[in-house]
Amino acid sequence: MKATGADNLSWVNDFRQGMPVVDDLTYLNHASVGPPHADTIAAAQAFLADQHAHGSLNQLDWFAKLDEARAQAAQLLRTSEERIAIMPNTSTGLMRALGAIPLQSGDEVVAIADAFPAIYFPVKSFADRGATLIEVEPALNIDLTQQVLDAITPRTRVVAIPWVGFLRGARLDLAALSEERRRRNFFLVVDAIQGVGVVPLALDELMVDFLSFQGAKWLLSPLGAGVLYASESACELAPDFQGWYGHEIDWNAFLRRDTALWQGARRYEVATHSMPSVYGFVASLSRFNAIGIPRIWERIRSLTDRIFAGLSQLPVLIVTPQPAEQRAGIVTFSCEGAGAPAGSDWASPASELFAELSRQRISVSFREGFIRVSPHFYNTEEEVDVFLAAVKGFLG
Template sequence: MTGLDDGRLAGIRADFPYLADRAYLNSAGAGLAWRGQSAAAAAYYDDVASRGADGQRLWMDLGARARERVARLLGVPVEDANFFRNTTEVINLAALSVDWRADDEVVVAADEFPSVAWPWVRAEATGGRVVRVDPGAESQREDRLLAAITTRTRVVAVSHVNTVTGTRLDLDRLGRACREVDALLVVDGIQALGAIPVGLTHVDVYAAGVFKWLLSSFGTGIGVFRERAREMLTPAYRGYRNRPPSTDFGYADPNYPGLYVLDATLEFLGGVGWPVIHGRVEDLTRRAADAVRALGIEPITPADAQAGIVSFTVEDPTAITAELLRGGVHVVEKMDTIRVSPHFYNTSADVDRFAEALGVALADR
């Protein structure tokens, strides 16, 4: 297993008390809280209690530091990154900021997550249309999206990693195709950021909540608007932080208590090491996929387009998921599939426990 000896891993797992006696394999649903999270949130309220508004400079500086950490993680200039409430807000903000024209098209997969699919109906009010692409088999998803791009395409909106199937898209390939027709690539990255390395060279807008792989709870979202996006869009929301003619999309103060948590968690994760985290997620996900195949089930998730999720179908997935949970194995049923999503804090034994419990559950049916 990549990057952590047994002693260091045991120390890390001690910071996640929910892991005791459980195989928690649902980080794509919500990452676990670690012990430093409550202390970080309390630090904000302690600062306010002791300083009142005089502490504003303190929490603004911490927010700036968290922004710098996010920019480094994504490899973008700090001015490209801002904080919002959630992924949905960022994608809606992007959609509202387009000057829509008649005959504009937005390309999305027909089975996209609602937060990715529905903000673009605004284009239809001006005579445009949303092109909902049948993804076909998971191995065809990316090629079918690419085939739908035309000279009328204004935006391609995708999930970096599909929340149900776990399929990872090649953002460079999609982004290059968008640039050929002067379209924007807008990406929901919530199921990718923190689980896999993310490169935004050919991405225009990237949105991600922090409560999954970044382990930082709800109420804070990351929104990256690259320079190209800021040149092609006009911010729909204006406030004291982005008065005209600013092209910055950050319009108000962020959720500072949430940023205290995010800043502390990013420091913690950086101490573990992002290559270690990404490597462990890859290894554990591959182990889970191999375990499913060993039981005679071929995962839906393509082996060459995996991130932190393995999904597969069985008869009565709701009952199987409930049976696993009774045995202390946490996975989730979504859209008639079972989704398994290990994080770096999991062990090979957690995955093996899942495989054994799944085998028993299937044999009992």
């Protein structure tokens, strides 16, 4: 099935050539895990073949690939390479960031109550070092950014938020939070895994202290490679534990003890990276940079608009904010209103719908009683319609 539409979508169709997933599944589940493109898989395999055949002989190429990863990530995030550290996943980046932030008793740490555990637990355990955790409870039809802004006080030391929430897909306004960060003295720490690769981001225009993500969702990369962005002032801090990759190690003199931490974000790196993942990550990043995130976002926005429009005709409750500036690639709904008997658990029709979609090889997520749909730019309108028809068929 090809992408059709008024625009010239040959770039989408070219990309689909390298995505066998489209022949097997109606895959609308990128908020869970993104299937890598054939070129990304080939890059990861090339690394493994090299290690298989030559051991560490070509190690200098591996370091060059790490430099390329930092450069490509910097281009994607509109910042400079010095601001980029390579990480295995979002959580590690968040922990490295939080570990560097000095905390005093009486400090407050603002978090989101329904945040994914990958940010919730690092932030909670950080606050447990003597600060008070302020949990913002998201509410339907209330702007979450405003709720976070309202929770900030003169005692706030850290605001640690997901850019895009994993469950409802609500996108926080990083520009507004960054403005507040400029006015007040707190650290803004962002889990960006559900937004990077979907919505354009220009970190050099914002005042974000740390931002962390893994590439295995929306950047369609192998599991195990990601990025920690650290602002210039965040690189004046030192990580709580220093790793050898955080130092300017002399590879001919490992016993030198006078090495310094890297000046930039690399000071937060820990140790040997998962190089097959890094090779794949670079291939994905390069492709996303070549396509351009504005074009990707335009397409994802159009597909999610179509999902909104289709679902609005059906007896479901959409919990994702409708305005495009408050969402990214996720649309989440429950079957509340779909005729579940009074007093019954309305999650149950949703779980049956999820089972039916799975039977039809339509891949979405079932989370906390909700169905979460997350199309990417390479999906087609027809795939969205297959999903909508299946939901309609189920709800009768």
